[in-house]
Amino acid sequence: MGSMPIPSTTTFGGCMRPAVARFADHMESRLVVHDAELGTLGWCGANTDKLLKSFNRHIIRMRKSRELGDKAEMVKQAINAANYLMMVVDNVVLNTEAVPSSDPDVAE
Numbered sequence: 001m002g003s004m005p006i007p008s009t010t011t012f013g014g015c016m017r018p019a020v021a022r023f024a025d026h027m028e029s030r031l032v033v034h035d036a037e038l039g040t041l042g043w044c045g046a047n048t049d050k051l052l053k054s055f056n057r058h059i060i061r062m063r064k065s066r067e068l069g070d071k072a073e074m075v076k077q078a079i080n081a082a083n084y085l086m087m088v089v090d091n092v093v094l095n096t097e098a099v100p101s102s103d104p105d106v107a108e
Contacts, residue, residue: 043087045096055084
């Protein structure tokens with residue numbers, strides 16, 4: 001099976017929406033932190049179930065931060081969660097996702 005087509009970039013009035021650009025900038029700044037350890041595409045070929053488990057972990061942390069009123073931590077966890085979803089989509093679009101996990105601890 002060939003790789004999925006990559007959708008064209010959607011723009012708002014000829015440029016990226018400011019909120020999307022800000023969020024993408026925050027996502028990139030979190031990814032850069034791990035570049036030395038994992039490389040710039042460390043998620044390529046990663047197991048989708050494991051990426052989704054990490055996504056869920058960050059959602060739980062985000063909810064706890066919200067309950068505690070810690071907005072900075074809530075934003076950090078939301079950005080981390082978004083990065084894991086980006087990794088899943090990137091692997092699916094590029095057709096590099098790993099075989100599903102048989103790990104019973106992986107949340108669905």
